[in-house]
Every structure is written in C-alpha cells, then in structure tokens.
Amino acid sequence: MNFRFRRRLLPAVVTGLLVLITGTKANAAPSAADFVRNLGNQLVTIVNNDSPTAQKKEQILPILQKGVDVDAIGRFCLGRYWRVATPDEQAEYLALFHKVLVNSITSKLGDYRGVSFTIGTTTQRGDDEAVAATLKRPQQPDTTMQWIVSTESGSPKIVDVIGEGASLRLTQRQDYASYISRNGGKVANLIEALKRQISRNSN
Amino acid sequence: MTASTRQITISEPDARMQQVRQPRKAGFVKFLTGCGLLALSACATTPKPTDPEALAEYNEANDPYQSLNRKMYNLSFTVDKYTMKPVAKAYVWAVPRLARQSLGNMVRTMNEPIVFFNDVGAGKSRLAGDTFARWVINMSVGIGGLIDVAKMAGYPHHDNDAGITLATWGVKSGPYLFLPMMGPSSIRDGIGYGIDVGLSPWNYVPRGYGLLTFNWAYNITGIINGRADHLDDLEQLERDALDPYATIRSAYQQQRKALAESIKNDHRATTPDWY
Numbered sequence: 001m002n003f004r005f006r007r008r009l010l011p012a013v014v015t016g017l018l019v020l021i022t023g024t025k026a027n028a029a030p031s032a033a034d035f036v037r038n039l040g041n042q043l044v045t046i047v048n049n050d051s052p053t054a055q056k057k058e059q060i061l062p063i064l065q066k067g068v069d070v071d072a073i074g075r076f077c078l079g080r081y082w083r084v085a086t087p088d089e090q091a092e093y094l095a096l097f098h099k100v101l102v103n104s105i106t107s108k109l110g111d112y113r114g115v116s117f118t119i120g121t122t123t124q125r126g127d128d129e130a131v132a133a134t135l136k137r138p139q140q141p142d143t144t145m146q147w148i149v150s151t152e153s154g155s156p157k158i159v160d161v162i163g164e165g166a167s168l169r170l171t172q173r174q175d176y177a178s179y180i181s182r183n184g185g186k187v188a189n190l191i192e193a194l195k196r197q198i199s200r201n202s203n
Numbered sequence: 204m205t206a207s208t209r210q211i212t213i214s215e216p217d218a219r220m221q222q223v224r225q226p227r228k229a230g231f232v233k234f235l236t237g238c239g240l241l242a243l244s245a246c247a248t249t250p251k252p253t254d255p256e257a258l259a260e261y262n263e264a265n266d267p268y269q270s271l272n273r274k275m276y277n278l279s280f281t282v283d284k285y286t287m288k289p290v291a292k293a294y295v296w297a298v299p300r301l302a303r304q305s306l307g308n309m310v311r312t313m314n315e316p317i318v319f320f321n322d323v324g325a326g327k328s329r330l331a332g333d334t335f336a337r338w339v340i341n342m343s344v345g346i347g348g349l350i351d352v353a354k355m356a357g358y359p360h361h362d363n364d365a366g367i368t369l370a371t372w373g374v375k376s377g378p379y380l381f382l383p384m385m386g387p388s389s390i391r392d393g394i395g396y397g398i399d400v401g402l403s404p405w406n407y408v409p410r411g412y413g414l415l416t417f418n419w420a421y422n423i424t425g426i427i428n429g430r431a432d433h434l435d436d437l438e439q440l441e442r443d444a445l446d447p448y449a450t451i452r453s454a455y456q457q458q459r460k461a462l463a464e465s466i467k468n469d470h471r472a473t474t475p476d477w478y
Contacts, residue, residue, distance in 0.1 A: 079260075080256045080260070100443075103443075104443050107439065107442060107443070108439065140435065141304075141432060164458050164461075165457055165458040165460070165461025165462060165465075166453070166454040166457040166458050166461070167457060170453065170457065171450055171453045171454050171457065172450075174263070174264065174449050174450070174452070174453035175444050175445055175446050175447075175449050175450040175453065176445065177260055177449075178264070178446040178448075178449030179445040179446045179449070181257070181260070182446065190445070193445050194445075197443075197445065200442075201442055201443075
C-alpha cells in the first residue's frame, strides 16, 4: 500500500516541480516582451497622432529616457574614445547623443500614420533577452527586428536593436570610430559633427 | 531590399545579380572580377596602425583596401544619384505598392533555384526542401511567382547564396570590398557571386526573341524594384550616418555573419513536421 502510494506520489511531485520550473521560465520570458510591448505602444501612439514632428519629439524624449539606457548605448558607441574624452566632452557628447537618438527614431517613424507592430518570441542572448518585433508602416515593407532588453541597471531597459542581423549600436560605434579616426582622432571633432547633424536634421 | 534585405545596400547586390543572365555576360563578369582581383593585389593597402586599440579596430573593419573601396563607393553613389535613384523614385510614384510587391515576389521566386542549390551545397536538406516547395508553389499557384502563396503555406523565404555556402564550409570572408555599382562585398562573396551567376538556370534556357525580351524586362524590373525597396534606408543612412561608408561596411559584415550563422544553425529534421 505504502509502495503504491509512493509510486503515485513520486510522479505527482515530479510533475509539480516541472510545472513550477517551466512556470517560472514562462513568467520570466513575457516580462521582457511585455516591457517592449508597453514601450512600443507608447511610441506608436505618439507617432500615429496628428501633432507636428517637433511636438512628437518632445513627447518621445521622456519615454526613451525611461525605457532605453541611452547613456550606456552612448558610451558603447564612443568605444575606445570614451576613455580619451575629457569629462566635459563626455557630458556634451551624451547630451548630443540623446538628441541624435530621438531624431533618428522620429525620422524613421515621424512621417507615417497608421504605424503598428507585433511582438514575437523572446530568446536569451547572453545576459540579456531579445524580443522579436515586426514593425508595419504603410507603403513600406515590414521590418523585423529584435529589441535587446537588459536588467543590469535594476529595471528592464533597451540596450540595443538588432535589424536583419546587424546590431545598431555596433554599427553606430564603427561609424563614429571611423569618423573620428579620419578626422584627427579627436572626440571634439565628433561633437562638432553631431551638432551639425542635429541642426541639419532638425530643419 | 525587402524583408530579406541584406539591409541597406546588402540586398542590392541581389537585385543587381538579376542583371547578368546570359553565359556570355557571365564570362564577362568573371573576367571583370579577375581584373578587379588583379588590380587589388597591385594596389596599396591601408597601413596597419601600431597602437593596440587602433589595431583591433583596424582588424575589426577588415578593410585593408579602404582607399580604393572608398573611391568605388563615391563613384557608385554619384552614378546612383543621377541614374537609379530618380528612376526608383519615379517608379514608386507611378506604380502602386501592390504591383511593386508582386514584381518583387516574382524576382525573388525566379532567384529561388540559386537559393536551392546553395541550400544543398550547405548540406541543409530541410532548407532546400523549403526552397523547392516555395518555387513549385509560387510558380504554379502563385502565378509565375507574382503572389507569395508559399509564405502563407508556411514556407517563408530565406536568403542564401554561394558566398554564404562557402562561409558554412569554413571559408573566411577575406578583406572587405566595395564593388562598383554592385555594393558591399568581400573576396569570398565576390567569388560566390560569380558562382551564383553560373548556378542560375535562366542562363541555360533555350534562346528566342520572346525569352530574351522577358529576360531583359525581368532584369530591369528586378534592378529598379530592388533599388526602390532601399530608397528610405539609403536616405536614412545619408541623414543619420557621419561616415555612411563605414556604416554600410559594418552593417554588411554583421548581416553576412548572422546569415551564415542562421543557415549553419538550422538543424531541423529533414522531414517536415506533418510527415
């Protein structure tokens, strides 16, 4: 009797444990996806409204600052030149980088109405999680990308976007590195170029 | 560049690939590639930096022929500005999106045999099966490839070419190249392009006035359609990149690496799920 009871109990315990383990995993995965969905919904709501682009940029900035680790991305993009930059240059560069990022996102989306997106699967990528998302814009082919979510700073934040296998922050870093090395090896020259770029793209 | 955009310019070589169909032209391309490689070997490379961090950056870029590549890049974009770009803009303005999408589907379907041979070459029978199913379904039910029925039936398109097949065999990319009017490449991918031209069955079909006319119409449409798909990407690049040449190089190298990895890591069983 006792043996039979054990025979029944053991599978039940194992099944229970399995449910617990898979349940925990299942709960962990959606959190990154939910975070991206939430952030994406906020951005899409702004993009799809009828306000002028300048106003959209103002509305998008706080959302990005909350959901995207802009400083970490900025530091990554400056690569080895981050260490040679003076504290003033670092601060100025980061301030400009925030604007560059907002400009880049609004210029990608700003002119469209009827933008929408769908969230796909979440996969582990090193310490971070990659959430697949497909962006749909009218009159344009769908764009599939992965949003890399890191919880290193304590709360989930976007640290990179992978589009068709290319990391945006790595591509940006090589762009900046190449620009600096071809322009005297000075961060100050990059800062001037970013200023010119921002004023050109703001018009 | 479509969903399969080897992004920015990366799928541009694909579009351009449609340009060359006849064996005589294929021979000419191989001759040109040979001349290009000869010129490269004779041309001065960018000197290696001595600082360890700068050297790491130099190695990461993998672009010893940078000065020649930049010249080719500038030439290509100048020519594009006055030729392909305005044509592509006019095409987008004149042709409705649905029609453009259908033509894009057709060009892609016509290119599927090359993908198939490369799937086989990479030893990925399941991928080859998917591509074969795509080709059969789209050429028949999809009305000569105009409608991507195969995608709806669970056989989405995947990119593959001889450069990628060589990569799955362990062949290194070799230095980065920017080929005039064809876009970013590498020694390996340039050789792969020549192989793909040879693999395309359209080069071996019997000749006739009708077929020749179709070939030209199809090639020209493919090129214009491919360029039109990248109008936004390239304009965005001009706006956002401080050094667009380096940005294209980085994106291309990463995407090629990711594509080779995705083909290499496709370990699905040979038989489909329903079997």
